[in-house]
């Protein structure tokens with residue numbers, strides 16, 4: 001009994017420690033309000049690291065990688081670092097324009113993110129495009145820890161259109177807006193890492209939106225196995 005109590009105490013202690021989050025920026029301007037989503041939450045401890053420095057060094061002191069950068073191509077060292085990250089089974093959250101990164105890296109788009117923004121014609125498809133400042137109705141289509149406490153919501157945000165998507169994505173959020181593709185949030189297809197992708201998040205209209213903030217925090221906690 002005493003052993004069980006001690007074990008329970010140890011588990012509680014571990015669970016109380018904040019997740020160590022590396023937030024990767026760079027390659028795309030953004031509103032400073034973006035950082036408000038990471039403040040004041042004792043469950044997460046965020047360090048901001050611009051690329052390409054973010055994709056090197058020890059991975060041991062990071063629990064969840066949150067990408068809000070945009071980088072066209074990755075050199076071999078960055079690819080190796082990211083591949084090792086994914087294969088280690090750790091958490092990854094891909095936000096908004098980070099979906100457009102690593103266009104030339106098929107494994108990343110096909111097997112990790114589960115979507116590819118096409119900057120040029122590819123796979124028999126024309127280039128993808130984007131639309132700013134759309135009034136979007138977002139539907140929560142699956143009960144999941146990432147959507148916990150989030151109901152259908154309305155938001156002013158950007159959509160991408162004409163992206164390639166992996167088959168059988170685990171969809172969490174969609175929109176029926178004609179200037180969107182449908183999927184707005186999903187679980188990536190990685191067999192190892194816990195990957196959450198949220199397509200929205202262009203500017204402060206999203207960054208300060210309670211539902212978007214909740215989704216991002218939920219995504220970090222789920223990706224970090226909490």
Ligand SMILES: [Zn+2]
Pocket residue numbers: 096097158201202203
């Ligand atoms: Zn944007």
